[in-house]
Amino acid sequence: MGEMSSFRLGVIGALFLSVASSVSIVICNKALMSNLGFPFATTLTSWHLIVTFCTLHAAQRFHLFESKSIDMKTVMLFGILNGVSIGLLNLSLGFNSIGFYQMTKLAIIPFTVLLETLFLKKQFSQKIKLSLLVLLGGVGIASVTDLQLNFVGTVLSLLAIMTTCVGQILTNTIQKRLNVSSTQLLYQSAPFQAAILFVSGPFVDHFLTKKNVFAYKYSSIVSAFIILSCVISVSVNFSTFMVIGKTSPVTYQVLGHLKTCLVLAFGYTLLHDPFTIRNIIGILVAILGMGLYSYFCVQDNKKKQSADPSLASQMKDKENTPILGMPDKEAHEAKKSTKVSLV
Secondary structure, three states: OHHHHHHHHHHHHHHHHHHHHHHHHHHHHHHHHHHHHOHHHHHHHHHHHHHHHHHHHHHHOOOOOOOOOHHHHHHHHHHHHHHHHHHHHHHHHHHHHHHHHHHHHHHHHHHHHHHHHHOOOOOOHHHHHHHHHHHHHHHHHHHHHHHHHHHHHHHHHHHHHHHHHHHHHHHHHHHHHOOHHHHHHHHHHHHHHHHHHHHHHHHHHHHHHHOOOOOOOOOOHHHHHHHHHHHHHHHHHHHHHHHHHHHHHHHHHHHHHHHHHHHHHHHHOOOOOOOOHHHHHHOOOHHHHHHHHHHHHHHHHHHHHHHOOHHHHHHHHHHHOOOOOOOOHHHHHHHHOOEEEOO
């Protein structure tokens, strides 16, 4: 019982860290891009991942966690897929209106549910589907304004949805099936994500902004905000992998829409962004949907545990892997010479 309570406490901590760091980095990046005129989002993301890898490498050298060898093909394809999904999302924003881009982000949840149902045979109750519908409706009311369609933008959005969904499902699946922690998976995959974005980022940003990141004049305040953004990104990347690994891709997307609502609220209070009654109604409906989703998930888990008493111990064995601690010595000795692979 104490171990299950510890697991739940870890989940709550991961959710809180994800929300706090994501809202912080959005506010920081908004100030950097909107107020200070630094528009190179894709290149900035590659710097985020480089700093994240360097931080994790230092942590590993100080024995804060133990690296686990994963099959190179698995981690390379996973890293490249996540890097491509980030680039496609940025291109989608460049080719579409803000409203259509928001609709693209909203479509990730139903597409993830569809993929998990078809390929992983995961069951979602009607109540959970209804709560997700309420949530998406609320976020749509609060954030979607115009819907201007074009062929290239639509294709990019569809590709962004597919790669994002598959990447997040794999983030969860790899951690569970290969018994690696979020830290170990991020440490192994971050170099590949960073590499593809570091190479493609300047071209993507130049295509979208008609500006050259290498010709940009970096003032001291811009450099300070870039450094701050990179520091916060370590928590963002770490908590993203942790939340998806400990919960599910759908729960992570629900959490993402909570961040959207918080960003809208903070934008109004701190940055004095325009705010209408429609935004308020949408945020309240979205919060209702999140509450219903959380409640129904808890109820479903209780039903599953009462139907199968061994489920709690199975959850602990499969999901409660070390995050920033040393794994069990005997398990490590048994697996030390084995490389794990998913493909």
